[in-house]
Amino acid sequence: MNTTLYAETLPGGAMWSMRVPRHRRVRLTALNAGANVSALLYNADQPLDRLNVPDTLKALHTAKLTKGHILMSDMGHALASIVEDSLGWHDPLGGHLTAAQALAKYGDHNYQQYRNDFHRNAHNDFLVELSKHGLGLADIVANVNFFSKVAVDDDGKMAFVPNHASAGDSLELRTEMNVLLVLANCPHPMNPASEYPVCRVQVEIFPTEAPGPDDFCRNFRPECERTLALTERLFI
Amino acid sequence: MSTLIYTESPLDPKHAVYDATILAGDGWFHPVRKGQTLRIVDLEGNQAADTFFFNAADVKERYSAQDTIREQGSIYLTTGTPLMSNLCNPLLTITADTCGRHDTLGGACAAESNMVRYSLDKRFMHACRDTFLLQMALSGYHVTKRDLAHNINFFMNVPVTPEGGLRFADGVSEPGKYVEMRAEMDVLCLISNCPQLNNPCNAYNPTPIQVLIW
Numbered sequence: 247m248n249t250t251l252y253a254e255t256l257p258g259g260a261m262w263s264m265r266v267p268r269h270r271r272v273r274l275t276a277l278n279a280g281a282n283v284s285a286l287l288y289n290a291d292q293p294l295d296r297l298n299v300p301d302t303l304k305a306l307h308t309a310k311l312t313k314g315h316i317l318m319s320d321m322g323h324a325l326a327s328i329v330e331d332s333l334g335w336h337d338p339l340g341g342h343l344t345a346a347q348a349l350a351k352y353g354d355h356n357y358q359q360y361r362n363d364f365h366r367n368a369h370n371d372f373l374v375e376l377s378k379h380g381l382g383l384a385d386i387v388a389n390v391n392f393f394s395k396v397a398v399d400d401d402g403k404m405a406f407v408p409n410h411a412s413a414g415d416s417l418e419l420r421t422e423m424n425v426l427l428v429l430a431n432c433p434h435p436m437n438p439a440s441e442y443p444v445c446r447v448q449v450e451i452f453p454t455e456a457p458g459p460d461d462f463c464r465n466f467r468p469e470c471e472r473t474l475a476l477t478e479r480l481f482i
Numbered sequence: 483m484s485t486l487i488y489t490e491s492p493l494d495p496k497h498a499v500y501d502a503t504i505l506a507g508d509g510w511f512h513p514v515r516k517g518q519t520l521r522i523v524d525l526e527g528n529q530a531a532d533t534f535f536f537n538a539a540d541v542k543e544r545y546s547a548q549d550t551i552r553e554q555g556s557i558y559l560t561t562g563t564p565l566m567s568n569l570c571n572p573l574l575t576i577t578a579d580t581c582g583r584h585d586t587l588g589g590a591c592a593a594e595s596n597m598v599r600y601s602l603d604k605r606f607m608h609a610c611r612d613t614f615l616l617q618m619a620l621s622g623y624h625v626t627k628r629d630l631a632h633n634i635n636f637f638m639n640v641p642v643t644p645e646g647g648l649r650f651a652d653g654v655s656e657p658g659k660y661v662e663m664r665a666e667m668d669v670l671c672l673i674s675n676c677p678q679l680n681n682p683c684n685a686y687n688p689t690p691i692q693v694l695i696w
Binding site for chain 1: 542547598642647
């Protein structure tokens with residue numbers, strides 16, 4: 247089952263999207279410390295059925311994402327399950343970097359001067375990749391940030407934890423339906439670094455089995471079993 | 483309990499140009515002009531007013547919970563919070579708040595999420611996102627499910643723990659508590675007065691809210 251179906255390294259700032267069929271493992275590996283990947287997920291067969299961060303967090307009683315958690319759509323479906331995670335905390339709160347924020351934080355680092363090392367931002371990356379699938383601004387909903395940690399104290403104050411991910415940290419998503427996965431390998435918007443962090447991230451895809459009755463994610467919470475049951479109905 | 487900030491408003495309901503009551507389970511979709519102030523009153527306490535905003539001039543610009551919390555560095559909404567759009571512009575600013583804390587992480591209940599959270603047979607119970615969809619479908623505003631993102635839950639308390647847990651805490655609101663916000667641009671305000679009967683957030687008794695505009 248470890249046959250690699252696909253492998254590619256995303257350069258810093260890169261945008262990426264792929265229609266990943268049901269029941270594949272998508273492994274993301276940070277090749278540099280301090281990586282961040284902003285991600286959106288859609289039902290590839292009906293993109294109005296799309297990642298819903300509040301539904302996911304409420305169902306899982308969590309404000310962070312890690313192994314066992316299932317990324318849920320607003321229609322009650324399981325998009326992808328987190329089946330492996332070396333980090334223990336991925337951020338669902340901080341949103342993604344915009345063009346204005348990148349300009350304000352890192353200066354004008356344009357294509358004319360820097361060619362393909364210019365500074366990209368996650369918002370524009372999302373817009374470009376979504377447009378390729380007939381989607382657009384209205385389809386950018388709350389995203390998740392893999393490899394980043396934002397802690398919240400008792401008064402609600404949010405704090406970005408620098409260098410949360412080390413080189414080699416990875417997580418694996420198992421697609422539970424045919425998924426459109428959209429990635430922007432851009433800095434977290436709360437990253438205080440004054441220099442634009444350029445981090446490479448590897449994407450690999452492997453075949454895998456449907457989650458059986460003993461599956462870790464299925465049994466993580468009763469809500470996980472129910473979202474997987476609703477997802478089965480998509481394939482009747 | 484951590485810090486709550488209370489701010490009274492100088493505005494007198496007698497001088498409001500608009501005054502309506504939204505019953506539990508009902509919706510409201512209404513413009514608020516730049517410079518106007520919108521007040522939402524929790525008439526009987528601990529009722530969730532699920533609220534969403536669009537830029538009236540271009541509905542592709544809409545409320546963004548993640549941009550709002552990140553830009554103020556705090557997950558709770560209260561006096562002084564600019565309610566940010568997906569293009570990082572302030573849609574409205576909270577100018578008074580006698581409740582002290584409002585949630586924008588929890589989103590709105592839906593028939594589908596009720597099935598996941600509670601049980602598969604909850605599908606046919608009334609839920610906020612159905613209210614939102616009906617309001618959008620009946621309005622002349624050309625907005626659809628595609629334009630809906632996750633919303634504010636005025637009067638709700640959903641704390642996050644330092645360990646990354648999410649709690650559904652007891653309400654901090656009481657009868658007559660209100661939140662008030664000034665529109666920074668012409669906006670459309672979409673409210674679902676939450677009909678949730680599956681959790682104790684409203685003591686299983688959804689109640690009316692009042693909306694006032696000055």
